[in-house]
Amino acid sequence: MTQEQFSKYSFLLDRTARKVKQYAQQKFNLGEFDITVDQWLVLKNLAENELLSQTELAQLVFKDHPTLTRIIDILSKKGYVERIPHPQDRRSFQLHLTTEGVEKVESLKPQVASIREKAWENLDSKDFEEFKRILNTIYNNLG
Template structure:
């Protein structure tokens, strides 16, 4: 592949990722979900895992520590997330959803599934398999 082709494909990948996030955030705002897409990713990952350290959560949501700290602070103020002192390390905390956070996740999950389905319209099973294969290859190349 030439450098020019590589640049075009990289641009398409970046453009599409940005568009998906912009579309989702627009829908979040229209529906008044009271969370951003990034905040949703944190809530969803905390719902899928019992207790997580901030480092573990940062790896799951691909955020640096300062950015994640700001997100957690906002979600804590909203009453969705709680910091619990780590039992073996007094310097760190474990994160978990409050009952209000769990309720928020269960309310939003079906709504967000519909938003995601919009991006996948007009694609068939073969398209999904090829897309998955390509993305996994790109990911593996960078490990």
């Protein structure tokens, strides 16, 4: 592959990722979800994992610590997330969803699924499998 081809494909990947996030955020705003896409990713990952340290969560959602701290602060103020002192490390916390946070995740799951389905609308299962294979290859190449 030439450098020019590589640049075009990289541009397409970046453009598509930005468009997906913009579309999702627009739908979040129109649906009055009361959270952002980034906040949703935090809530979803906490719902899927019982207790996480901030470092573990940062790795799962691909956010740096200052950004994740701001997101957690907002979600804590909204009553969706709690910080619990870490049993082995007094300097850190474990994060978990409150009852309200669990309810928020459950109420938004169908709507978020609908938003995701829009991106896959004209793709068949073969397209999806090939796309998944390619994305996993790119991810593994970097890891």
